[in-house]
Amino acid sequence: MEEMQGVEDDNHNCRAEAVSVCSPAQVCVDSDSSSDTCESTSALLLDSTSKFLLNTMTAEEYRTVYWPKLERAIEHLLTQSSMEHISISYEQIYSHVYKCVCQQHSELLYSDLMWKIMSHLEQVSSELQASPPEDLTESFNVALTRYTAALHCIVPIFIYMNKFYIETKLNRDLRDDLMKLFSDHVAEKHVSTLLPLLKKAHSMPFQVKPSTMASVVKGLYALRPDWVPLAPALFSRFIPQIDAPALESQLPYYAAQDKTLQMELSQNGFSRGDQSRKRASEDSFYFSLACHNSSRGSKS
Numbered sequence: 001m002e003e004m005q006g007v008e009d010d011n012h013n014c015r016a017e018a019v020s021v022c023s024p025a026q027v028c029v030d031s032d033s034s035s036d037t038c039e040s041t042s043a044l045l046l047d048s049t050s051k052f053l054l055n056t057m058t059a060e061e062y063r064t065v066y067w068p069k070l071e072r073a074i075e076h077l078l079t080q081s082s083m084e085h086i087s088i089s090y091e092q093i094y095s096h097v098y099k100c101v102c103q104q105h106s107e108l109l110y111s112d113l114m115w116k117i118m119s120h121l122e123q124v125s126s127e128l129q130a131s132p133p134e135d136l137t138e139s140f141n142v143a144l145t146r147y148t149a150a151l152h153c154i155v156p157i158f159i160y161m162n163k164f165y166i167e168t169k170l171n172r173d174l175r176d177d178l179m180k181l182f183s184d185h186v187a188e189k190h191v192s193t194l195l196p197l198l199k200k201a202h203s204m205p206f207q208v209k210p211s212t213m214a215s216v217v218k219g220l221y222a223l224r225p226d227w228v229p230l231a232p233a234l235f236s237r238f239i240p241q242i243d244a245p246a247l248e249s250q251l252p253y254y255a256a257q258d259k260t261l262q263m264e265l266s267q268n269g270f271s272r273g274d275q276s277r278k279r280a281s282e283d284s285f286y287f288s289l290a291c292h293n294s295s296r297g298s299k300s
Helices: 035-054 059-079 090-102 106-129 133-157 159-170 174-203 210-223 225-230 232-238 248-267 275-299
Strands: 002-008 014-020
Touching: 059 090, 059 106, 059 133, 090 106, 090 133, 090 159, 106 133, 106 159, 106 174, 133 159, 133 174, 133 210, 159 174, 174 210, 174 225, 174 232, 210 225, 210 232, 225 232
Parallel strands: none
Antiparallel strands: 002 014
């Protein structure tokens, strides 16, 4: 008789293994072993199988014991800043997820995880809504950076659920699903306000830190590339090769754009310096070099 028992292989993958168990009616015929040996082995295996079945996780146990621990860990990871260090037993949380998946609670676990993170992102969006316009760009950058940093921990913790439920049954990826949550519940609600602020800041150098500008624009592009038509000139400054290829017939237009940019920079205090002095110094250098070479030639 064979019974299926959940075990973990060398790669920590959840699988079922057949365990042979001697039934009471089975007769052992072995010249090197006695019936007492068979009976003791049978009793041991039956006892092991019974213990495994008794450890089966019920939905109530999942809800009252396992999910609260996972929820607290997720909350810590979502809210901690880069300057904080919160002690979390990743081994314990990882094993909880593993057991939930092996005990057929993957669907419930996935639903709870998405609900938890969605609730957190709704709160983040409300905080951004209350942020003054002059601080929105920086606040959005902090929120996006903190969230992506949290995912670097959350996604590996739920790797078994991702492998055995999301990828297998939903044909999706956990990280993609979680980034879509940020796009739907945070970025989409603020992009119509963010883009005008970013375009204004880009026309006034150093109104927003260049690193913040680059981070926000690249972040928006990663979330939703179809936002590019809303501000093509802005995105093209930070995302390579999203504009159409340059055409020879458009060279006069490109030259005019470059001239306009130079004028804008000049009006904002970015001068090119005294070009005549630069030319004079270059001419002086080449003249000195020519004289030096001439003198060496006359000596030889």
